Amino acid sequence: MKKLLPLLALCVALLSSFALRPTAAGYKVGDKAADFHLKNVDGQLVSLASNPAAKGYIVVFTCNTCPFAKGYESRIIALHQQYAPQGYPVIAINPNDAASAPGDSYAAMQALAKAHKYPFPYLQDETQQVARTYGATRTPHLYVLKREGTGFVVSYIGAIDDNSEDAKLVKTKYLENAMTDIIAGRPATTSATQAIGCGIKWKKA
Template identity: 50%
Template structure:
């Protein structure tokens, strides 16, 4: 009886330690502010492979993990287009990446992405993370999930992570434009004041 009790106690301790380790790992996954983001090579809707290194004249990047099917992502599409139109010429182009598993979300497949990009007139690359290797490195969990990178001598440094603004429902009711404020600060040679916010959207489907 005593041996059985000991075995049960040990099993509980092991489970608790394992759970703590998993939670700790999960919490620490992905880039943090100040990290250097690795380059990637992903297929665009035009069939070409796109990497950050292709943008020789860029000062940085506005990266958004987004998709066709999430209502939050759809509500933000026009604002993402507006960000590219405002900042691409200033050195901060938008790079959109679709991270979902298309076997779980078939309407996010490459053909559907091509159609969406055409219908909306995307002015930026819309890339598919087919092998789902890029979004975990960033630590993206939502669609949309924004990451602003600044090109430096060290590489592309993460300067902002989170939401586009503070009102996903209504663009006209936005009071704080997080991404715009961050990019404006970087363009002025200043530090980003609010470096992280909570991304609001659908969970990425693995």
Template identity: 45%
Template sequence: MNKMVTRTGQVLLLATMLVLGSGFGQVKEKEVADFRLKSVDGRSISLKDYPEAKGFIIVFTCNHCPFAKLYPPRLNELNAKYKALGVPVIAISSTDTVVYEGDSYDKMVAKARDEHFNFPYLMDDMQTVARNFGAQKTPHAYVIWKENGRYVVKYNGAIDDNGAEPEKVTRRYVANAVDELLDGRRVNIPETKSIGCQINMRK
């Protein structure tokens, strides 16, 4: 009898461990909502406007931040490469324009024109999209993937590992994440620390 009780207890313990352990080491991926924001070309843009897209490179950036100013050429390169593969770049400014007048819509239009942006530059004037994503800095990059009608964050953080010296970049976090997803693989580095100016959220 005691042996039967002991064996039954061992079986129950093993089953419990298997259930508890089934989620061990799995990171819950964040889902983000679609949005519709005004672009510098006057259009209203939503993720649903890209029905053929596999995913997106979303970059929260702005005009005034010294760190953000380093990346427009690299964003152009990312969009030139990955848009054709179904993963376009979309840049969003969520800066408080009361505090930073240089991030006004008119100034955004001028910057996109002067620096020949080949990607949409959207104004998140109510900061709702930045809050939804949890964006903290400029630039703060996200790679999101379409899964069963949902938009799931697969990577967030820095664009690469050297803002000041692009020729010395050794880790292209965003590009690597997109390459892995296009190959059907799990993203090896799903999160890094974004380096840049803080996005000040209005209260």
């Protein structure tokens, strides 16, 4: 029995390593982002090409119903107000399946955007294909895109900051630090962090 214990421990370790191995799906920093055409809450289609003056975008996968998304809502609005004048507006995308989360229906998105006077597009990813292409898993989950030539390159992926509960207790502003580097023409010193939020509500197979 004693001889079997080390073998069992090795098996558990190997299985754990496979379980924790990240998937290859989604964008990584340095990848070129494909454009999309998604419906905004005003009924218009929005794409990355819609704003030819944009130097880049802060793409935020978020939603109506997640407590984390609600907690970050005012900070997302503030990011748009801070960076849109510098050429990096926010584009918010709701990837949740409305059948699983009725509070994330298109009508509910319209109501929320109107009530909180969103200054940025709030798009419905009805097929969830854009979220899958990006590799988004949480709400909120951020991707900073920087224009290079005729396209956009992923320059930061992850969280806004290190405190989802209280903006006043934030110690590290990951997104703002990355934006300082990106706007200055440098790669972000920290280009990827762990997104913290609710899991995306995927359509049932």
